[in-house]
Amino acid sequence: MAREEAKVSDVEQKEMAAHRIEQLRQLLEEHAKRYYEEDNPTVTDDVWDGWMRELIQLESEYPEFLSPASPSQRVGGLPSSGFAKVQHRIPMLSLANAYSHEEMRDFHRRVSEVVGDGVRYVCELKIDGLAISLRYENGQLVQGATRGDGETGEDITSNIRTIRNVPLVLAQPLTIEVRGEAYMPKSAFLRLNEAREQHGEALFANPRNAAAGSLRQLNPEVAARRGLGILVYQVAYVEGRPLESHSQALDLAKELGLPAHGVRANGLTLEGVLEFIEQWQEERHGLPYATDGMVVKVDSLAMQQALGFTAKSPRWAIAYKYAAEVAETTLEEIVLNIGRTGVVTPTAVFQPVSLAGTTVSRASLHNEDIVRERDIRVGDRIVVQKAGDIIPEVVRSLPEYRTGNEQVFAMPEGCPECGQRLHRMPEESAWRCINPNCPAVLRESVIHFASRDAMDIEGLGESWVAALIQSGRVHSIPDIYRLSKESLLQLERMGEKSADNLLAAIERSKSAGLERLLFGIGIRHVGEKAARVLAQSFGTMERLQSASYEDLVALKDVGPKMAESILDYLHDEAMQRMVGQLTELGVAMEAKQRIDPPEDGPFLGKTVVLTGQLESFDRTRAAEIVTMLGGKVTGSVSTKTDIVIAGENAGQKLEKAQELVRSGKKSDLQILDEAAFCAWIEPYLK
Numbered sequence: 001m002a003r004e005e006a007k008v009s010d011v012e013q014k015e016m017a018a019h020r021i022e023q024l025r026q027l028l029e030e031h032a033k034r035y036y037e038e039d040n041p042t043v044t045d046d047v048w049d050g051w052m053r054e055l056i057q058l059e060s061e062y063p064e065f066l067s068p069a070s071p072s073q074r075v076g077g078l079p080s081s082g083f084a085k086v087q088h089r090i091p092m093l094s095l096a097n098a099y100s101h102e103e104m105r106d107f108h109r110r111v112s113e114v115v116g117d118g119v120r121y122v123c124e125l126k127i128d129g130l131a132i133s134l135r136y137e138n139g140q141l142v143q144g145a146t147r148g149d150g151e152t153g154e155d156i157t158s159n160i161r162t163i164r165n166v167p168l169v170l171a172q173p174l175t176i177e178v179r180g181e182a183y184m185p186k187s188a189f190l191r192l193n194e195a196r197e198q199h200g201e202a203l204f205a206n207p208r209n210a211a212a213g214s215l216r217q218l219n220p221e222v223a224a225r226r227g228l229g230i231l232v233y234q235v236a237y238v239e240g241r242p243l244e245s246h247s248q249a250l251d252l253a254k255e256l257g258l259p260a261h262g263v264r265a266n267g268l269t270l271e272g273v274l275e276f277i278e279q280w281q282e283e284r285h286g287l288p289y290a291t292d293g294m295v296v297k298v299d300s301l302a303m304q305q306a307l308g309f310t311a312k313s314p315r316w317a318i319a320y321k322y323a324a325e326v327a328e329t330t331l332e333e334i335v336l337n338i339g340r341t342g343v344v345t346p347t348a349v350f351q352p353v354s355l356a357g358t359t360v361s362r363a364s365l366h367n368e369d370i371v372r373e374r375d376i377r378v379g380d381r382i383v384v385q386k387a388g389d390i391i392p393e394v395v396r397s398l399p400e401y402r403t404g405n406e407q408v409f410a411m412p413e414g415c416p417e418c419g420q421r422l423h424r425m426p427e428e429s430a431w432r433c434i435n436p437n438c439p440a441v442l443r444e445s446v447i448h449f450a451s452r453d454a455m456d457i458e459g460l461g462e463s464w465v466a467a468l469i470q471s472g473r474v475h476s477i478p479d480i481y482r483l484s485k486e487s488l489l490q491l492e493r494m495g496e497k498s499a500d501n502l503l504a505a506i507e508r509s510k511s512a513g514l515e516r517l518l519f520g521i522g523i524r525h526v527g528e529k530a531a532r533v534l535a536q537s538f539g540t541m542e543r544l545q546s547a548s549y550e551d552l553v554a555l556k557d558v559g560p561k562m563a564e565s566i567l568d569y570l571h572d573e574a575m576q577r578m579v580g581q582l583t584e585l586g587v588a589m590e591a592k593q594r595i596d597p598p599e600d601g602p603f604l605g606k607t608v609v610l611t612g613q614l615e616s617f618d619r620t621r622a623a624e625i626v627t628m629l630g631g632k633v634t635g636s637v638s639t640k641t642d643i644v645i646a647g648e649n650a651g652q653k654l655e656k657a658q659e660l661v662r663s664g665k666k667s668d669l670q671i672l673d674e675a676a677f678c679a680w681i682e683p684y685l686k
């Protein structure tokens, strides 16, 4: 009897397994598509990895259900249309994952069984980006490709060429194929999302998706502006250079000028590996890029060959995944922030918790719908994490802890700053304060106007702007140009020197040029790029003001929505008044001198360092000119520097450059004074 019962339950279990396998396959397929093809994941990597592990486990318990179509049998997603397909000559495989020291010991045991105890490992931090392949023929970059499904990827050479640390020509004329990770640095990711938020565009969930989205841009110009980087982690193939170990291969890559892996340790035993993993668990958060694990590889290539591959991944490597950092805390308050477009954003304020290297106590909840969907109530225990190692977010509430005293959030009827009724536009999830005189909207507009990418008024940050508005000194943007030293000195904590500096920065900003002004005055949908295009196409504010809808949409980067927004803005009476006042106050309404990127020229492809003071330009403008002429401006002088522009009082950098020339370490380094610099750029200024 008992035996029969057991049999029935076996059958039941098998049925349950079949059902779950099917369910997991569907989930994985669906989410892989969102992840790889639409760059729009809705579950975290941990959840996805968990499903994959469960599926692999069930399939190994019930091999009768194994199918070649199962997502466990392939790597990554499918190439999307729009790029030519690339057949990888050597497949781009994925790595098996480990989540504990235990699993690392199992890996070591499996390796040692094949190659013996003498095995040594290389550890490299696992960057959270996307895998790419670079092919060089006789030292020339001929192809850059994505991984795709591992067999077939996409030809993204034109985008790859825009990545600044990808050498287009190697230091030696070798034919070589390397693999690496393309990533978006944390700072670039934050900047990109900030800009997207300002323009009402969807935000990227993490730097990985932002990098993938950027490399999928059909327009390489867009990719170029995204500030991507790569790190090379493998030499897949090289002609005429016999290699014995992986570390030797990466050293060769470095020698050729490729950005080989930054955080790496060679010659480790298993214990050394485990130590290195622990050492970087916290330290990695201080790196400029997001990381999610440590890749551990057998160093000897002969041993790698002996170990071979499974269908999906090499047996000689494994990725130790750091647990995604999540923390529980208590939600104390939901406060409302008002942006310069009047959008009211709920922000969670919680008891401070330590998360991925910093202490956090606030996270944007984006909009009312998200608060409702995640059922987040004031007083709740909540789970927080950092998306892509950077942006704190509230993942969910923990209703099981509720006492009944928690409060459901509701958007107030009136603006928390000025009290006027909030509006929700059809098809938008945002509520807005549409009062043009709302002090919060004014504050944010002035902060934006003064910001580095707009009018660049150094010293006019959030707290001074708030003080100037609160004290009644600034009621509008033009009021900035009406400030006097006397009135500034009456502000608390404003000293003589700060007042002088601030007034000088305000004065300088008058000649920032039309492009910065158009970005600074905050026309909806007009970002930095569009502002530049408008300024350069029309030259003056006056000409832009008389532009028609047709004139605007005729421009390459201006669509109908932006054109309408520009016309609305320019014909709005209040805005016309503001522009009139700014003109009277001496703010320049003309575009800066324009430079077309030349096909050739003295700065093209050159690494340039600016040092000392220039008379005719400030350093930012000089750097802008060099960049527009195809040069790359860096901060320090080394053998990689091609040109040093030295103004008055140039110090150590100039000395170092002279030393490099004198010693012959870099005898072709060119040192220009201001007059020579002006002569070089003169032909390109119109």
Ligand code: IVH
Pocket (backbone or CB within 6 Å): 092, 093, 094, 095, 096, 124, 125, 126, 127, 128, 129, 130, 131, 132, 180, 181, 233, 234, 261, 295, 314, 317, 319
């Ligand atoms: S080695 C055949 N090394 O992680 C070995 N991969 O799931 C191929 N990754 O597709 C991978 N850092 O995109 C390797 N130092 C590193 C890595 C690394 C990041 C990515 C890579 C790969 C995925 C593995």
